[in-house]
Amino acid sequence: MPPNTSEPLLELATCSISFGGLKAVDSFNLQLFPGELVGLIGPNGAGKTTVFNLITGVYKPSAGQIRFGGKLLNGKKPYQITACGLARTFQNIRLFGNLSVEENVKIACHLHYQTSLFGSVWKGKAYREEEARQHQKIESLLEVFGLKQLSREKAAGLPYGQQRRLEIARALATDPKLLLLDEPAAGANPQESRELMALIRWIKEKFKLTILLIEHDMQVVMGICERILVLDYGETIAHGKPEEIRKDPKVIEAYLGEEAV
Amino acid sequence: MKRLAAFIGFFLLFLLANRFLPEIIDPYYLHLFTLSCINVILAVSLNLINGTTGQFSLGHAGFMAVGGYTSASLTFYLGPKIIATLDFLPAILAKNFVFLFALLGGGLSAAFLGLLVGIPSLRLRGDYLAIVTLGMGEIVRVLILNVEAIGGARGFSDIPAYTNLFWIISLTALTIAAVASLTASSHGRAFLSVREDEIAAEAMGVNTTYYKVIAFVIGAFFAGMAGCLFGHYLQLLHPNSFTFLKSFEIIIMIIVGGLGSIFGAVVAAVILTLLPEALRYLGPVKDWRMVIYSLALIILMITRPQGLFGNWTPDFRRWWPFRKPQPVA
């Protein structure tokens, strides 16, 4: 299924990082091809979020290379990586809590603005046109995520589920090619999970995205992922199609403990 | 075009104010007005650093001092020479040209210090940054004490009296307008995102390093100009005017106004400049005025920690009679 003929969009080669004595991620390899939707699963503390943090430059890998569209990301700052076309959401929601829904998304558009500091103070024609353009884009994004009515609300005041959706909308506003979602279905009930699955599929087509997804909800993971990687104690213990992963004894052991096997 | 016309209109208006206000208003009130305006500039510019960008600076008096002393040196030492070479201009124009030059010099030198102070903000957070900025302010003050050419411990006296109502009003208006417009722009939202969550801001493509430093640079620039106005108003600069107590005073203004609210910063700066003056008239309790002031501050913090206005800014455009009709949400 991975179209091996094309270049990988994202490639991690033997990436490692430790915190104190703990090897949080140990020579991790990953190839993501354009248009894929890949799941990253594993028990609590396996190192999934840490992989995201390595990709987005929040942590520096102690070894290994990260390439995006052939370009080396090592040593780049997080904002530079985002500008390359890579956006993420956070497991523990990190919205700009005191700002409105609309402002949250607008901030993510900031990297597309051309106007200088002085230009934005003077607010000339070019700036106003740009602002109007971005405003249109944001309106339609918020529409898709069912947040348009709430665009003036303070982000911190939204219910949990909507905060998660706003995080995705905000990430999309950076116009990414690759979207990293960290447990988007956390705290959702089955009905909401199903809606979320549909939404993820839909935005993937609409925005021509490649998606890497961390999720504990197996319904969601098995439902939408084309490929799954399983991490445990920082190491990749399994890799394959959902049906294969479901049956893999190593995965069952990692999740349920030795006795269960 | 419309904007240019507005600028010219305001320019003429301020010139008229400069010409006629002193004739109709008591000098004591003009004095209070001038001091209030200088504090407004300081509060609004500090608000950009502390309120909008969420960095904790306790060194604003240092920026003011550098701007004041640099500009005073310019007008005191270079000014006469420049005026001499500009002898083809009417004297009043030459004088104000020199002052414009000094204002820019004061602002830019303070902005340069802001750049230096902004750099620690990249490595330090919260309280650590606060104490380092406070320290930088004190270092500036002690260094000034040690330079004889600018008066050292005696203070810098005989500064030409270039500050007039025109400059006071224009610069106050300019500061408020520029900072408000910046805050309400795309770059302004980037400042806000740094305050709200640095990690998320970076992840959304905001160069937080740049915005933290630039907040210090811009804030310091305006504080430097305030220092210039201050020095050329009193015709005297003394290191004791720029201790950390002055920085505290400005911080208190923006907290009382409501951190992040430009409107609040302006109102609080005016109130807190006038309050100690007003308390002078309380007769027997006038010795108590500073005690009352500090008690009021404590009580305000306990009862209304978000300040007088919180985040609230009145939407002045709503009252503008010529605005285009807005679509209703």
Place this chain on the structure above:
Amino acid sequence: MQEFLQQLVNGVSWGSIYALIALGYTMVYGVLQLINFAHGDVFMLGAFFGFYFSRWTKIAQEPTLFGFFATLLFAMAACALVGVIIERAAYKPLRERPRLTALITAIGVSLLLENGGQLLFGVDPKFFPSLISETRLYESANLVISNLPVIILVVSLALMLLLRFIVMKTTIGKAMRATAFNREAAALMGINTNNVISFTFLLGSALAGAGGILVALTYPKIDPLMGLLPGLKAFVAAVLGGIGNIPGAVLGGMILGVSETMVAGYISSTLRDAIAFALLVVILLVKPTGLLGSRVGEKV
């Protein structure tokens, strides 16, 4: 060499006073993450409490060693009381509020003590009685060691050891450390964190009171604003050592005291007030958490 020794003795004794005050800053910061700007003014109150006490009890007229210790203890007790009152009245209502609010309140309390002090004690400096008559312990060509710096050093070291005993060996000390480590968890474990916080203010303020007396022995001119700069520098000392860290405060105080006396002695006494801050900037740029401080980065 001898001159250097002379400066060193003075520096260490001066540094031990910084350390005493810095301990109060650091302990309060440890449990509350609050820069208690009023702490320097509590130090000022210590000097004034001592001044009035020694006058009122006539200790000032006939100084004895006992009289000195009585004054010291009185100032410490009175400052401890003031510290607890400040905490209960001004800071406790703000416990769950943003830290900035508490910080501004601390500045307010500091202004209140300074201005209230000017109202109560008068603006003009008062002369602190010489409770200990100065004698020379050692004298040679250019090294004079008088009893004052030695007494200051001994008293402050004794107080620091006492503090260390309280923090490390007693139940309340253990509770303090637990509260500093994680206030919520400590509360869940049944520790009355409110009492612990008050106790922390009590200890810190008592030390500041002692500092006030010791400073007044060397610099007898006392006035209501005397706490401003030493207080600030003691805070700098606490940050140098790593704020929240008790040995760090002592280390920072000593470094600061010695470098200040050295700069004043060898370079210029007007630069003396800048050295604390220059040191601070340099050290924090190299090690952003201070010399002995450590802090784990934020988890994302």
